[in-house]
Amino acid sequence: MKKLRPLIKGIVQLAFWLLVWQILAVFVSKPLLLPSPWHVLLRLFELMRQGAFWGATLTSLVRILLGMILAVCLGCLLAVLTSASKILYMLISPLLAVVRSTPVVSFIMLALLWLGRDVLPAFTAFLMVVPVVWANIYEGIKSTDTDLLQMAKVFGFSRPRAIRRVYAPSVLPFFLSAIRSAIGFAWKAGITAEVLTVPKSSIGRMVYESKLNLETADLFAWTLVVILCSVIIEKLAVSSISRLSGKYEARSVTT
């Protein structure tokens, strides 16, 4: 019963907001402005029967994931380097702070001058995710317990052993948190870039065309696809990382 509780809670939450949406749709009673949830769901199933739906979803998925994976790698590398060198931190941290606080649209417009529209969504996702991953991992490295680091030093841990036994388990919760945020950021930034640059076969193009043709139900359906993809990828990524190093996370949380 205890295991079912979160599921029941989730269903109740979903049902509540679907009900609110349905009431609003009835109240507005103009599907062009606000289609009902049922209408959107039906439209989604219709779209799913078309080959173009899967083509667009898969292309966007690959594009954005590619940008995100590269960003996670670079973010981790920068975190390691900046935590090891004060000079590098001094040089790199302002740049990442600027990237973090600049509106994504500004980057997209600027990058349009340099890059092709097919590459731009991946680049935008990459650019938005690097600072998030860097900040989280850097904080994780810096907050590693100095008592444990001293213990490792006294007992002559080699660098690989110190990384495996002290740093990695300490940083893992920060890494998971980074991945959770990164997936959300990557999707939002990537789809925004697609909407603004309308590359061939992409979710962004579908969203743009739905808006252009006033197909509001399609717009909602595609937005639903973006949300579902984001949630599924986050669950898959977090559960596989947790499974790979499950006990580390469990212990670091409970102690």
Place this chain on the structure above:
Amino acid sequence: MISLIDIGVSYAGKAVINGLSMTIAGGERIALTGPSGSGKTTVLNLIAGLTRPQTGKISVSGSVSYVFQEPRLLPWCNALENLNVVMSDSQSTLPQAYEMLRRLGLADAEKKYPHELSGGMQQRLSIGRSLCYGGDILLLDEPLKGMDKALRDDIAALINEKTIGKTLVLASHDSTEIDIFADKVFAYHDRKFEREASV
């Protein structure tokens, strides 16, 4: 052999140790005694290379093992792994780690994580880790604190057995601990540790 010459250590501008000099010969078993804040732990940290002096010179020949005042166990490793990690950290030394657990009276706790152990059990594990590591010099910072009499005797006997012929430096203000482990005492007088007559 451990040699500290005219050592000065200060934290945030406040001198903790000033002009400390002491020599401990190989195989000596000494105790540093003094009130809280006298710098006993700082001296151990200096010998272990964890604290750098602002002035003076330190020379330590031989590897150092340390029983910290607090256990400092890896929270994500179980009891057995916490011992094995200071040896080869592979299957090859697991039997030795398990044997140490047995000697510590913790054989039933091999799969338990630090947060599942009592404070006393964690302290025993920390002692076992230092003994597993070996080293030529053993630093002990109030190692038997909080243990009952029977347990104290067992653990003290184990430490003495495993450190025969080795240099031992104890920081404590507990006379029982000093009697058990030390032959000589450096007592804190007038902001300095001075060698007293043999115990």
